[in-house]
Amino acid sequence: MEKTFNRMAEAVARATGRPWAFATCVASVVIWAVSGPFFGFSETWQLVINTVTTIITFLMVFLIQNTQNRDGAAIQAKLDELIRSGNGKNDFIGIEHLTEAEVEEFRELCKDGKERAGRTSQRAIA
Incomplete structure (x- = not known):
């Protein structure tokens, strides 16, 4: 299950870091804003954007944290190996x-x- 989650988190992190993902988000907000008059700027209209962005943000926090944890651990392992094999003090490992x-x-x-x-x-x- 962990490998599946890591692969999915990596794929989502790569996809959401692309320019087209940002453009899609901007387009969604523009469409939502333009649709305001058609829905009378109702509370439901406002609730839609609030709910969608909150859910996406909540899920992305965990995906980003997973990616950062793995990247940080990999960097630390590489630094430890450089220290171990070089002139650095092993106390820093x-x-x-x-x-x-x-x-x-x-x-x-x-x-x-x-x-x-x-x-x-x-x-x-x-």
Whole structure:
């Protein structure tokens, strides 16, 4: 079921990110707005656009979140492999699972390391 959902979420994300999808949405809103006088700008006329857009938004939130979760996990796996196989410190592998405060500690270590490296390279130039 997960693979089916992932394939469907991927297909919907690709389709809704296309210019024709945006054009279709704009055309729908224009048609809805132009039809207002024919329906006397009634509450039902307003309810139609509100209901349709709310349902679409509600469903898209979950599809977009699924796509972002998978993309983020793939990027993290790639970065972890680059760190593991390169000159990076293996301590950084998996830091996305730490708390914000713990990640901030790593950022401070990087900042300190950058400043030390900058001072070292300035001494070498002088």
